[in-house]
Amino acid sequence: MENKLKESYQHSVEKYAAEVAALKRKNNAFITSELLLFGAMATCLVCYFALDGDTHLWLCAAFLSLVAYFLVRHFDDKNKERIEHKTALMQVCQDEVKAMEGDFSSYEKGEAYLNPHHAYAFDLDVFGKDSLYNRICHTITTGGSDALAANLSRETPLSIDEIESRRELQQDLAESAHQWRLEFFTLGELNRMAQSQGLSSSSSHGKINSAAVVEAMAKVSQMSLPAWFGSGLALVVGWLLMMGIFASVVLAILGKVSVDFPLWWVMVQYMVVFAVCKSSLDKIDSNGGKLRHQLMAYSQVLRLISQRTFSSKPGKEMQEKLAEALPSFSELEKILSGYDRRGNFLGLFFTDSFLLSDFFLVRRFLKWKNNYMAQMEEWVEIVSELDAMVSMADFRYNHPEATDVQMIDECLVVFEAKNLYHPFLGAKAVKNDFCIDDSNYYIVTGANMAGKSTFLRSLGINYILAMEGMPVFADTLRISRFRLFSSMRTSDDLTHGISYFNAELLRLEQLVQFCKGDAQKHKANFASQGKLACKGDFLRTLIILDEILKGTNSVDKLNGSRLFLESIAHLPVSGVIATHDLELSKMENGSEQGRRFHNYCFEIDLGLDVTYTYKIQRGVAKNQNATFLLKKLIEQNLHIDKVE
Numbered sequence: 041m042e043n044k045l046k047e048s049y050q051h052s053v054e055k056y057a058a059e060v061a062a063l064k065r066k067n068n069a070f071i072t073s074e075l076l077l078f079g080a081m082a083t084c085l086v087c088y089f090a091l092d093g094d095t096h097l098w099l100c101a102a103f104l105s106l107v108a109y110f111l112v113r114h115f116d117d118k119n120k121e122r123i124e125h126k127t128a129l130m131q132v133c134q135d136e137v138k139a140m141e142g143d144f145s146s147y148e149k150g151e152a153y154l155n156p157h158h159a160y161a162f163d164l165d166v167f168g169k170d171s172l173y174n175r176i177c178h179t180i181t182t183g184g185s186d187a188l189a190a191n192l193s194r195e196t197p198l199s200i201d202e203i204e205s206r207r208e209l210q211q212d213l214a215e216s217a218h219q220w221r222l223e224f225f226t227l228g229e230l231n232r233m234a235q236s237q238g239l240s241s242s243s244s245h246g247k248i249n250s251a252a253v254v255e256a257m258a259k260v261s262q263m264s265l266p267a268w269f270g271s272g273l274a275l276v277v278g279w280l281l282m283m284g285i286f287a288s289v290v291l292a293i294l295g296k297v298s299v300d301f302p303l304w305w306v307m308v309q310y311m312v313v314f315a316v317c318k319s320s321l322d323k324i325d326s327n328g329g330k331l332r333h334q335l336m337a338y339s340q341v342l343r344l345i346s347q348r349t350f351s352s353k354p355g356k357e358m359q360e361k362l363a364e365a366l367p368s369f370s371e372l373e374k375i376l377s378g379y380d381r382r383g384n385f386l387g388l389f390f391t392d393s394f395l396l397s398d399f400f401l402v403r404r405f406l407k408w409k410n411n412y413m414a415q416m417e418e419w420v421e422i423v424s425e426l427d428a429m430v431s432m433a434d435f436r437y438n439h440p441e442a443t444d445v446q447m448i449d450e451c452l453v454v455f456e457a458k459n460l461y462h463p464f465l466g467a468k469a470v471k472n473d474f475c476i477d478d479s480n481y482y483i484v485t486g487a488n489m490a491g492k493s494t495f496l497r498s499l500g501i502n503y504i505l506a507m508e509g510m511p512v513f514a515d516t517l518r519i520s521r522f523r524l525f526s527s528m529r530t531s532d533d534l535t536h537g538i539s540y541f542n543a544e545l546l547r548l549e550q551l552v553q554f555c556k557g558d559a560q561k562h563k564a565n566f567a568s569q570g571k572l573a574c575k576g577d578f579l580r581t582l583i584i585l586d587e588i589l590k591g592t593n594s595v596d597k598l599n600g601s602r603l604f605l606e607s608i609a610h611l612p613v614s615g616v617i618a619t620h621d622l623e624l625s626k627m628e629n630g631s632e633q634g635r636r637f638h639n640y641c642f643e644i645d646l647g648l649d650v651t652y653t654y655k656i657q658r659g660v661a662k663n664q665n666a667t668f669l670l671k672k673l674i675e676q677n678l679h680i681d682k683v684e
Contacts, residue, residue, distance in 0.1 A: 045438060049136045052222075056130035063123045070116035074109060081105035128229035132222055140438070144170060148177045153189040156529075159554060160584075161193045163528035164500040170464070172501060176435045180228025180341070183250030183420055184427025191428055196579065197507040197521045200447050205354045206429070206509030207444065212352035213433030220348055221437070224430055227344065231337050248337045250420050257416045266320065269402050278396050278403075285309060285394060310393040317398035324375075324405055332376045339373050341423060342366040358426055365419040368412040375405050432510055439463070442511035446518045452478035453580050453614040454520035455499070462498040463505075463513045470654035471514070474499070478580065479636060481605060481615045483625050485661040486642030491654040492618040493528065495642070496584050499616060500526055503582075522614075523579050525554050528586035544589060548604065555581050555611045583608070583615040598623050609636060625660045 084102035091098065135146040150173035156162045165171045173192055179185045197203070213221065232246030288302040342365050350356045391397035436442070442463070448454045455476035461469035472495065476482065486492045502512040506519050527547045588601040598621055605617065605627065617624075627637040641661040645651035 045440075046137060046140045049133045049140070052133040053130055053137065056126050056133065060123055060126045060130065063119055063126065066119050067116065067123065070112055070119060073112045074116065077105050077109040077112060081109060124230060124233065125226065128226045128233060129222060131229050132225045136438070139175070144174045147174055148179070148185055149174045150177060150185070150189055153193065155193075157550065158193055159195050160500055160504075160524045160526040163526040163584075163586075164497055164504070165464075166192050166504065172463075172504065175464075176431050178225055178228075178431045178434055179247065179427045180225065180231065181248040181250045181424055181427050183254075183424030184431070185247065186250075187424045188428035188431055191432075191508050192504055194507065196523060200449055200521065203447060203507065203509045203521075206432075208352045208509075209354040209358075209429050210433045210436050210509055212350055212355050213430055214437040216351070217348065217433070218437065220344070221430055221434055224341075224344060225434075227337065227340050231333075234333060248341070249334055250424055253334055253338065254417055254420050257413065257420075269320070269399070269406050274399075275403070278399055281309065282394065282396055306393045309396075310389055313392045313396055313398050317402050320402045321398060324402075332373070335369055335376065336373050338420075338423070339366065339369040342369055342419075345423075345426065358422055361422055362419060364412070364415065365423075368408070368416070368419070371404075371408050371412075375401065375408060432508065436511055439511065439513075442505075442513050443515065443517070444511050445506040446516070447506075448518055448520040450520040451580070452520065453522045453582055454478070454518060455503075455582070456518040457502070457514045457516070459515040460498055460502060460517065461513050462494055463501060465494075469513075472498075472654075472656045474656060476582065476614055476616065478614055479609070479612065481609065481617065481627075481637045482640055483627065483637060484616065484618045484640045484642070484656070485620070485622055485625055486618075487644045487650075487661060487664045488620075490642035490644055490652055490661070491656075492642055493586055494654075495656060496526075496528060496586055496616060496618055500524060500584055521579060523554075523581045524584070525551050525581060526584040526586075527551060527588075528584065541589075548588070551583060552608070555583070555608065555613045580612040580614070583613055583617075585615065585617045587619055588617065594621065597621060602627060605637075620664075622660055 081102050084098045084105060088098040088102060138144075138146060149169050150167035150171060151169075153167045153173070154162065161167060167173045167189070173189060176192075177185060177188055179188055198206070228247060231248050235246050285302065285305055288297065288305055291297045292299045292302050342362060345359060345362060346366055348355075348359070350359055453476060455474075457472075457474050459471035460474060461471045470491070474495075476499075484492050484495065498513075502514065502517065503519070503524055505512050506517065507521070527544075588604060589597040601617075601619070601621065601624055605615070605624075608615070625639045628639050639658065639660050640656050641659050642652075642654065642656055643659075643661055644653070644663050646663050
């Protein structure tokens with residue numbers, strides 16, 4: 041299936057490349073035509089002035105050549121837009137092909153969201169190079185990137201209804217919206233192209249800068265403009281002045297008044313309008329003018345959203361909430377375009393003198409501010425969330441091998457997986473069955489490189505996907521809502537004088553506080569209602585640990601690990617713990633809570649070489665590979681003969 045998708049994207053790349061080549065040939069033809077028509081116009085004008093007799097035909101020919109020139113120029117501009125659009129589409133499909141080949145360099149890595157203190161994101165490779173975020177993120181706005189990051193690092197999962205709603209929207213955007221998604225991503229690529237050409241101010245990763253737009257709109261909302269611009273009296277006066285100046289021109293032509301009268305009126309009216317409006321227009325430009333391209337890009341995104349026929353309820357609701365957003369952004373775009381046209385002094389002189397253009401521009405902006413300003417931030421947030429959902433939908437589309445989870449409305453930890461595997465491994469992944477029961481602990485032993493850490497991350501990554509309504513990498517997965525905490529990648533911090541062992545203790549303290557908080561909520565709720573709570577913040581916790589207390593000696597590590605697990609077992613917590621310490625497996629039968637501890641292992645076969653099965657099974661690992669591999673390394677590299 042993956043190969044078919046890759047072939048489909050590659051076919052699209054070839055198709056768009058051929059279309060771009062054809063359009064570029066057209067472009068050459070347009071350029072040639074423009075040169076010929078311009079030359080024809082010049083020749084006709086020369087003949088008109090140089091030849092005697094009836095030369096009006098030459099003048100007509102020059103005029104027709106000029107009309108034809110502008111017509112060809114118009115089609116040439118449209119053709120250039122199509123070239124840019126097809127080039128961007130081709131690049132989007134090329135990036136999809138690269139991603140299917142394991143190269144995600146075209147997509148945002150999410151390094152800005154790395155947080156070693158997060159409950160699970162740092163350990164589970166949620167952010168960074170080749171991370172889950174890097175594989176999913178196709179967002180075209182900075183707000184979409186932030187929304188996606190927030191979704192993937194949510195410490196308290198959404199309600200089941202919210203999860204199902206997200207799944208419905210993702211399915212809607214994945215199943216019947218392939219071309220629409222490509223067009224959506226193309227808008228982002230066009231924005232990056234514009235930034236590379238210096239047509240737009242730079243933003244993070246070449247994306248439409250949501251934060252800058254929101255900040256600009258906040259400044260606009262606080263901006264004070266003279267209220268009289270929006271008054272009815274000002275409108276009446278404005279119309280009277282326009283009618284008056286046109287009337288004075290007519291009267292001057294008819295000889296009723298002096299020609300000097302309309303000339304002085306024009307001069308005075310221009311200076312008054314310019315002086316009165318300049319300060320207000322400068323404020324508008326300083327807050328919104330520099331973001332004109334970003335706002336235009338938002339208009340294009342909203343226009344594309346409005347064209348989509350959503351079948352899902354959440355999609356329809358989002359579209360309804362954005363119904364007024366498109367006219368709002370389009371109107372603001374026109375206002376800012378009107379400001380740009382002020383750069384032509386001659387044009388400004390006539391439009392301000394005869395049409396009071398600056399006055400009506402300020403008045404138009406005031407009307408826009410009063411009608412739409414309060415909703416701008418909400419619209420940007422909705423677009424950001426939809427942007428994140430489109431990326432998730434594309435991930436769903438590109439992974440047809442993944443399956444949707446069965447959400448269980450249980451107060452307890454439920455995790456029942458058939459043929460679960462890590463999504464990063466693809467077709468070479470070894471699949472495992474595994475079930476986690478509430479308040480139970482699973483001690484996983486095995487040799488180095490046997491698959492323990494990868495298995496733990498498989499549990500965590502699929503949990504994250506499930507809680508966001510995304511498909512998981514298993515044949516089946518039944519799962520309830522719970523909170524997740526992991527400790528797998530502790531590091532020292534010599535800058536702040538924190539040793540490795542101290543860093544481990546700090547992480548375990550964070551884990552205890554994380555679980556203790558939930559326990560206190562459960563206890564309080566049980567005391568008030570006499571039952572376990574399943575809703576809101578009253579959730580149980582799953583902990584995933586890889587080698588507790590690595591920074592101390594083996595005896596101390598064993599005693600400390602056993603003490604920690606026996607203590608945490610009193611809380612509403614379940615756990616999966618990987619370890620090399622085989623003695624820890626004795627907790628299954630040797631503790632007061634032994635029935636809640638279960639031994640699992642990844643066994644290896646030692647023969648002439650090491651054979652890894654990567655299959656989890658009940659029991660304790662019998663074989664270790666460190667001595668075996670080290671001995672082999674010494675024999676192969678040192679070549680030291682035994683001394684008699």
